Each structure stands twice: as structure tokens, then as C-alpha cells.
Amino acid sequence: MRASDRAYAALRDDITEWRLLPGTVLGEVEQSQRLGVSRTPLREALGRLTAEGLTTTAGGRGVVVTAVSLEDIDELFELRETLERRAAALAAERGDSAVFLQLQKELLEAPALIDGTDTGRHAYYELAGRLDAAIDAAASNSYLAQAIRGLRVHLVRVRRLAADDARRLTAAAAEHAAIAEAIAGRNPRLAEAATTLHLHRSLSHVKNTHTPHDKEHHG
Amino acid sequence: MRASDRAYAALRDDITEWRLLPGTVLGEVEQSQRLGVSRTPLREALGRLTAEGLTTTAGGRGVVVTAVSLEDIDELFELRETLERRAAALAAERGDSAVFLQLQKELLEAPALIDGTDTGRHAYYELAGRLDAAIDAAASNSYLAQAIRGLRVHLVRVRRLAADDARRLTAAAAEHAAIAEAIAGRNPRLAEAATTLHLHRSLSHVKNTHTPHDKEHHG
DNA sequence: CCTCCAACTTTTGTATACAAAACTCTTGTT
DNA sequence: AACAAGAGTTTTGTATACAAAAGTTGGAGG
The missing domain is CATH 1.10.10.10 (Winged helix-like DNA-binding domain superfamily/Winged helix DNA-binding domain)
Structure with missing residues (x-):
């Protein structure tokens, strides 16, 4: 390396x-x-x-x-919704149903993995990452995929601000399963709606658990 | 420098x-x-x-x-539509009507500038660039603006493939004026529609005038 | 005649030395 | 005492030398 x-x-x-x-x-x-x-x-x-x-x-x-203000988080999710709604819709049009049916199945079983430990959380993040990758691949638009990748690095930083407890993770799994189901069912509008719902809940969670974090100069 | x-x-x-x-x-x-x-x-x-x-x-x-295949152009415009529709809608919600009324006025007078010379074309590109900048500023989402900037460098390369004659430029000015009008009228849905229309026409023009350009290895 | 291996060549990756620019602290003046 | 100018210091920007890795070519063996 x-x-x-x-x-x-x-x-x-x-x-x-x-x-x-x-x-x-x-x-x-x-x-x-x-x-x-x-x-x-x-x-x-x-x-x-x-x-x-x-x-x-x-x-x-x-x-x-760089700092991440509350305003930044709003802007970040505004762009994220734009991009991920489109990606989900394209995946529903172009994707392979079998892939997303399998992902839906795993996501419905995810609550068993989520036990509140770091291992469980990591296992779930890995599964959610597989769904993201599958959507990117199914959308088959390299420019869209690159734009989403550019966002993700910011999103992991924001995620670290939120307390991803077992309850939120279980709910997120259900939301992700709904997205996978809509794509597997080749229903672009439903896939967009499910994505909107998930991102809205995700943003609410971040903002609710976001203790006014220190973003001032260091040292 | x-x-x-x-x-x-x-x-x-x-x-x-x-x-x-x-x-x-x-x-x-x-x-x-x-x-x-x-x-x-x-x-x-x-x-x-x-x-x-x-x-x-x-x-x-x-x-x-990198090469720019026909498929790349489709993907590029697919992402472009996603981003610019959203930017136009946000600008219609958040922007200052006076700014876009002025731009609309200038765009309606643009056909006088377009005389088929390089000077005329350059003058129009400058005006269209001002509209883009105004939309970005009015949308007031730095992440969205950055994503659009990342696209533009590719789009100028594609634009060079198309023969931007006086007729196309005149039509584009009318389409741009429609976008400015919709934003000035604070109508997000209309702004999205006008953007979709403009991008559709723009893509059609590129694909129609696109002589199968050599994209093979050089030297 | 084809294939595989090895030495060579070319190109990229890294370290360091030097130049230039920016910031800071001091000093003198108003 | 406040402000401006200038020397000094620190930090970035650039050039170059060196190391390493990849590619290529030639030759020997099958």
C-alpha cells in the first residue's frame, strides 16, 4: 500500500x-x-x-x-434524499429482483443480529452497506454512484454523532427492508417513497440525539 | 498563481x-x-x-x-436532471424573485446577442452561466452546489461535441427564460418542469449533432 | 514456433533540500 | 496608547534526487 x-x-x-x-x-x-x-x-x-x-x-x-453544523446536516440530507431517491427508482427499473428479494429477507431477519453490542451493530452496518452497493450497481449510473460516494464520507461522520441504539437500528432495518421490497417489486415510485421515509426518520434520529457537540477550534 | x-x-x-x-x-x-x-x-x-x-x-x-461514450452522456444527463431539477425547485422556494426576473428579461433579449459569431455565442454562455450561478446561490445548499460543479466540467466537454448553432442557442435562451420565470414566480414544480424540458432538448441536440467521435486510444 | 523467465528500461512513488510566501512579533512613530 | 512598518520565523510550494515497482524485450528451453 x-x-x-x-x-x-x-x-x-x-x-x-x-x-x-x-x-x-x-x-x-x-x-x-x-x-x-x-x-x-x-x-x-x-x-x-x-x-x-x-x-x-x-x-x-x-x-x-471542516465543521459540521446543524445547517450542514440539513443540506447533506437534502442532497442525500435527491440522490438516493433517484438511485432507488433507477434500481427498481433496472435491477434484478432476486438480488433485492434476498436482501429483503436478510433485512427482515436483521433484528436477530442487533443485540446492542458493537459486533451486532457492525454486522448490521455491513448488511446496510450491501444494500447500498446493490442499489448503486442496479442503478448502473457511474456518475450518480460517484456523487453518492462523495456524500457517504460525510454521512459516516454525522452518524458518529448519533447514538445508534438497538431500537433505532431495528427500525432502520425495517425501513431498509421496505426499500428492498419496493425495488424487488420493480416499483420505482414506491422505492422513492420508502427511501424518503427512511431518510426522514434517519435525519430525525440524528437531530434528536444530537447533543450540541463542540465544533470550536481545537487546542 | x-x-x-x-x-x-x-x-x-x-x-x-x-x-x-x-x-x-x-x-x-x-x-x-x-x-x-x-x-x-x-x-x-x-x-x-x-x-x-x-x-x-x-x-x-x-x-x-477518460472516454465519453454515448452511454456516459446518458448517465451524465440523468444525474444532471436529478440535481438541476432539485436546485431549480429549491431556488423557486428560497430565491429572490427580483434576481430571476432580471435574468428572465435578459434571456428574452438574448436572441439579439446571438448572431452566429463566436462573440455572440460567448456572450450567451456568460448569461447562461449567470443563471446557473444564481440558481446555485438561491438553492443555498453547498453540497448540492458542489455536486453540480463536479458535473459541469464534464458537461463543457460534451458541449464541445455538439454544434451549438444560432438556432439551438436561441431556443435554449427561451428555455432558460422559462426556468427563470418559474423561479421568479416561486413555483417549484414549474421550475422542475422547465428544467426537465430544457435538459431533454439539450440532450436531444447533443445526440443528434453528435457525429460518432473518435474515442479510441491516441498515438 | 510458442512459452516462460530474467535482465533491462521506463515510469511512478517517496524523501529531502531549497525557495517563496504568509504570519507574527517587535520596534519606532504619531 | 494605538498603529504601521519591517525583520524574523514558521509554513507552504516547488524542484530534484533516489528508490521501488511495473512493463518490456530478448533469449533460452520445451
């Missing part, structure tokens, strides 16, 4: 896991020493993060970790 | 203007010498282009200019 890839992955994880808080300035020498790479691959990593919007160049003062 | 910015702008223009054809391999030493910069800023430029999708890394064989 390339040094720039390792630096990128490490920084991205540090940011999405809120170990590097918004406002933190990422000095090139400091971070390159911390991650054990030279400045060249580190700069490449910072460039990627900035292109994704996880960091921003503060005009000569180095790159800083 | 930084050397990496110059290299990026030069390469991006060379690609969108079809001076660097799809399949062309962009060797680092070759391009850095051609553009008069060292490899370091050139690599940064290539990284940006690859993130945007104008180039792709062909596994160890360097980065190559």
Missing part, C-alpha cells in the same frame, strides 16, 4: 471518528511526522481530503478540519 | 477542448516538461483531474484521459 493511501486513510478515519475535531489545523510537518510519512504523500492525502470537503485550506494558514 | 494551478487549468482545458483525446496517456515527465513545471505540482494537477473523473489511473501505466 502506498504511503499516501495510508496517510489518507488514517486522516480520514481520524476525522470521521472525531479524533481530529473541526477547526484542527493539520500542519504538514506535524502530521507527516505523526503518521511516519514524508510531506509529499501527506500533501497528496490532504488534497484528497480537501476535494472531498472533510478539510479546507484556510488561505495560507494550512488546512483545517 | 501556483504552478499546480496552472498545470491543472492547462490540462483541464486541453481535455475539455478535445486537444488531449481520450486514451491519451499523460506521462508525468512528458507533461511537466511541456507545461514548464516540475513533477510535484504536475502530480497534484493529475490527482485533481482524476478525482473529477477527467482522467483515470490505468494501474501503473500512468494516467489516461
Whole structure:
């Protein structure tokens, strides 16, 4: 694995896991020493993060970790709804029913996996990720898929703000199952509606459990 | 201006203007010498282009200019419709009517500008760009705006394939005026419909005037 | 004649040294 | 005391040298 890839992955994880808080300035020498790479691959990593919007160049003062305000979350979900509704509708038109029937089946059985432990939560995230990937593949629009990928990195950061307890995860599984069912049934409008419902509930959950988190400058 | 910015702008223009054809391999030493910069800023430029999708890394064989197939154009416009419909609807909800009334007025007078010369075409593109910018600003969703910006670089490349004659430009001005009117009238559904109509006509024009362009490997 | 392996060549990836620009702190003046 | 100008310091931007990896070509063996 390339040094720039390792630096990128490490920084991205540090940011999405809120170990590097918004406002933190990422000095090139400091971070390159911390991650054990030279400045060249580190700069490449910072460039990627900035292109994704996880960091921003503060005009000569180095790159800083971007904040995620309440307003950002609203905007994020506004775009997410636009993109994922379309992806779900396209998947319903173009997808293979068998794939989504199988996913629906697994999602209906998901509550058995969700036991409140980290293992259970991780197992569910993996399953939800498989549904996302299946929808992207079925929509078969590489530009749409890329736009959604660009959003996801922000969404995992937001997800870390919310307390994903067993109750919310169980409800989310049912919502996901409804999406899979609509796609398997080749019903684009229903797939859009199910997606809207899921995202609305997801956003409500985030905003309800979102304790006014510190987003001020670090250090 | 930084050397990496110059290299990026030069390469991006060379690609969108079809001076660097799809399949062309962009060797680092070759391009850095051609553009008069060292490899370091050139690599940064290539990284940006690859993130945007104008180039792709062909596994160890360097980065190559991506192709734009007929299928790509369909996918591009599919995403474009999704994003711009939403942006127009949000602009109709949130925008300032006066701004769009003024734009509508200018767009209705645009046929006078369009005389078939490059100057006339450029003047119209500038006006259409102002409408796009006004919609982005009125939608006031930075993530949506970023997604649309990511598309535009591909769209200018596609536009270069189409013969934008005076007749098409005049028709496009009327379509744009309809969008501006709908937003000024604070009618989101009408703004979406006008956007759909414009994009449909725009896509049809591209596909009709699109002589099967060479997209094979260069040299 | 085809295939596989190895040395060679080319190209990318990384480290470091140097240049330039931006920020900061001091100092002098109003 | 407040502000501006300038030297110093820190940080980013660029160039180049070196290392590593991938591709290619030539030759030997089947």
C-alpha cells in the first residue's frame, strides 16, 4: 500500500471518528511526522481530503478540519434524499429482483443480529452497506454512484454523532427492508417513497440525539 | 498563481477542448516538461483531474484521459436532471424573485446577442452561466452546489461535441427564460418542469449533432 | 514456433533540500 | 496608547534526487 493511501486513510478515519475535531489545523510537518510519512504523500492525502470537503485550506494558514453544523446536516440530507431517491427508482427499473428479494429477507431477519453490542451493530452496518452497493450497481449510473460516494464520507461522520441504539437500528432495518421490497417489486415510485421515509426518520434520529457537540477550534 | 494551478487549468482545458483525446496517456515527465513545471505540482494537477473523473489511473501505466461514450452522456444527463431539477425547485422556494426576473428579461433579449459569431455565442454562455450561478446561490445548499460543479466540467466537454448553432442557442435562451420565470414566480414544480424540458432538448441536440467521435486510444 | 523467465528500461512513488510566501512579533512613530 | 512598518520565523510550494515497482524485450528451453 502506498504511503499516501495510508496517510489518507488514517486522516480520514481520524476525522470521521472525531479524533481530529473541526477547526484542527493539520500542519504538514506535524502530521507527516505523526503518521511516519514524508510531506509529499501527506500533501497528496490532504488534497484528497480537501476535494472531498472533510478539510479546507484556510488561505495560507494550512488546512483545517471542516465543521459540521446543524445547517450542514440539513443540506447533506437534502442532497442525500435527491440522490438516493433517484438511485432507488433507477434500481427498481433496472435491477434484478432476486438480488433485492434476498436482501429483503436478510433485512427482515436483521433484528436477530442487533443485540446492542458493537459486533451486532457492525454486522448490521455491513448488511446496510450491501444494500447500498446493490442499489448503486442496479442503478448502473457511474456518475450518480460517484456523487453518492462523495456524500457517504460525510454521512459516516454525522452518524458518529448519533447514538445508534438497538431500537433505532431495528427500525432502520425495517425501513431498509421496505426499500428492498419496493425495488424487488420493480416499483420505482414506491422505492422513492420508502427511501424518503427512511431518510426522514434517519435525519430525525440524528437531530434528536444530537447533543450540541463542540465544533470550536481545537487546542 | 501556483504552478499546480496552472498545470491543472492547462490540462483541464486541453481535455475539455478535445486537444488531449481520450486514451491519451499523460506521462508525468512528458507533461511537466511541456507545461514548464516540475513533477510535484504536475502530480497534484493529475490527482485533481482524476478525482473529477477527467482522467483515470490505468494501474501503473500512468494516467489516461477518460472516454465519453454515448452511454456516459446518458448517465451524465440523468444525474444532471436529478440535481438541476432539485436546485431549480429549491431556488423557486428560497430565491429572490427580483434576481430571476432580471435574468428572465435578459434571456428574452438574448436572441439579439446571438448572431452566429463566436462573440455572440460567448456572450450567451456568460448569461447562461449567470443563471446557473444564481440558481446555485438561491438553492443555498453547498453540497448540492458542489455536486453540480463536479458535473459541469464534464458537461463543457460534451458541449464541445455538439454544434451549438444560432438556432439551438436561441431556443435554449427561451428555455432558460422559462426556468427563470418559474423561479421568479416561486413555483417549484414549474421550475422542475422547465428544467426537465430544457435538459431533454439539450440532450436531444447533443445526440443528434453528435457525429460518432473518435474515442479510441491516441498515438 | 510458442512459452516462460530474467535482465533491462521506463515510469511512478517517496524523501529531502531549497525557495517563496504568509504570519507574527517587535520596534519606532504619531 | 494605538498603529504601521519591517525583520524574523514558521509554513507552504516547488524542484530534484533516489528508490521501488511495473512493463518490456530478448533469449533460452520445451
